[in-house]
Amino acid sequence: MSIKVVPTAAVLGAEIAGVDLSRPLDDATFAAIERAYDEYGVIFFRGQSITPAQHVAFTRRFGEIEFNIFGERWSVPGNPEIVVLSNITEGGRPTGVRRAGENWHSDMIYSPRPPRATMLHAIEVPELHGLTLGDTAFANAAAAYEALPDSMKRCIEGLKGVFDFTGRKRGEAPDPATVQRYPPVEHPIVRTHSRTGVRCLYINRDDCTKIVGLPHDEAEALIVALSDHVIKPEFLYRHRWRRGDIVMWDNCTVQHKAIIDYDLPQRRLMHRLTIAGTVPK
Ligand code: SIN
Numbered sequence: 001m002s003i004k005v006v007p008t009a010a011v012l013g014a015e016i017a018g019v020d021l022s023r024p025l026d027d028a029t030f031a032a033i034e035r036a037y038d039e040y041g042v043i044f045f046r047g048q049s050i051t052p053a054q055h056v057a058f059t060r061r062f063g064e065i066e067f068n069i070f071g072e073r074w075s076v077p078g079n080p081e082i083v084v085l086s087n088i089t090e091g092g093r094p095t096g097v098r099r100a101g102e103n104w105h106s107d108m109i110y111s112p113r114p115p116r117a118t119m120l121h122a123i124e125v126p127e128l129h130g131l132t133l134g135d136t137a138f139a140n141a142a143a144a145y146e147a148l149p150d151s152m153k154r155c156i157e158g159l160k161g162v163f164d165f166t167g168r169k170r171g172e173a174p175d176p177a178t179v180q181r182y183p184p185v186e187h188p189i190v191r192t193h194s195r196t197g198v199r200c201l202y203i204n205r206d207d208c209t210k211i212v213g214l215p216h217d218e219a220e221a222l223i224v225a226l227s228d229h230v231i232k233p234e235f236l237y238r239h240r241w242r243r244g245d246i247v248m249w250d251n252c253t254v255q256h257k258a259i260i261d262y263d264l265p266q267r268r269l270m271h272r273l274t275i276a277g278t279v280p281k
Pocket of ligand 1 (some may be wrong): 272
């Protein structure tokens with residue numbers, strides 16, 4: 001295969017052209033894909049017609065597949081590791097996770113060892129009179145860290161955030177089973193990429209509830225300022241989906257958000273896989 005890496009005009013993201021993921025990939029081609037993924041944070045392949053089994057096989061080249069909590073309820077029959085994201089209903093019943101990731105986040109940041117990568121395959125993409133809907137927005141948290149003034153970099157050096165799945169920050173009553181499954185975890189708010197050594201901001205408004213050792217007001221000011229800094233327009237890439245796209249993102253250096261600007265009868269169906277990661281350092 002003759003692979004071509006075509007960067008987007010944004011500060012992250014590249015299209016990988018010339019690759020047919022339904023066919024076996026030789027090691028050199030795979031290495032070029034993985035290099036592009038490390039460099040651009042988000043990579044995408046257009047027009048891929050692959051089976052769930054081929055999707056799983058390609059994902060496994062990047063590492064161990066992680067089972068996601070949503071997959072316990074919404075997975076592809078015969079492929080329990082593939083989570084179905086969809087707004088489609090059958091007989092009045094949902095067929096997948098209806099609203100996933102509509103706020104800025106990094107996948108499973110509230111877990112001790114969050115996933116290295118997430119991959120979505122677009123099976124159906126919503127559109128209204130020819131206008132494509134249901135984009136995904138991505139933010140480059142490494143460029144955002146780099147752009148911080150030195151005084152802020154010094155101030156946050158070595159700080160750890162507390163990340164909490166249970167929504168305590170938003171004043172919701174925590175569900176005891178979820179608290180037991182996902183007790184709060186601490187991660188550095190400046191994270192170093194385990195493969196490239198690149199440093200990035202690792203913080204978002206929804207999941208970071210405290211900063212270890214800081215009083216509430218001081219912590220809250222930093223959480224809000226840094227989380228909003230990551231998503232400034234200059235750090236963003238917005239992916240407009242086409243049917244058959246495969247998009248993969250790095251959960252260390254990239255944050256993302258699903259744009260929910262569609263509803264039935266506009267249908268969106270994505271297959272999602274996640275790849276195990278390392279403990280953030
Ligand atoms: C996600 O956050 O994993 C979902 C993103 C999307 O559906 O666009």
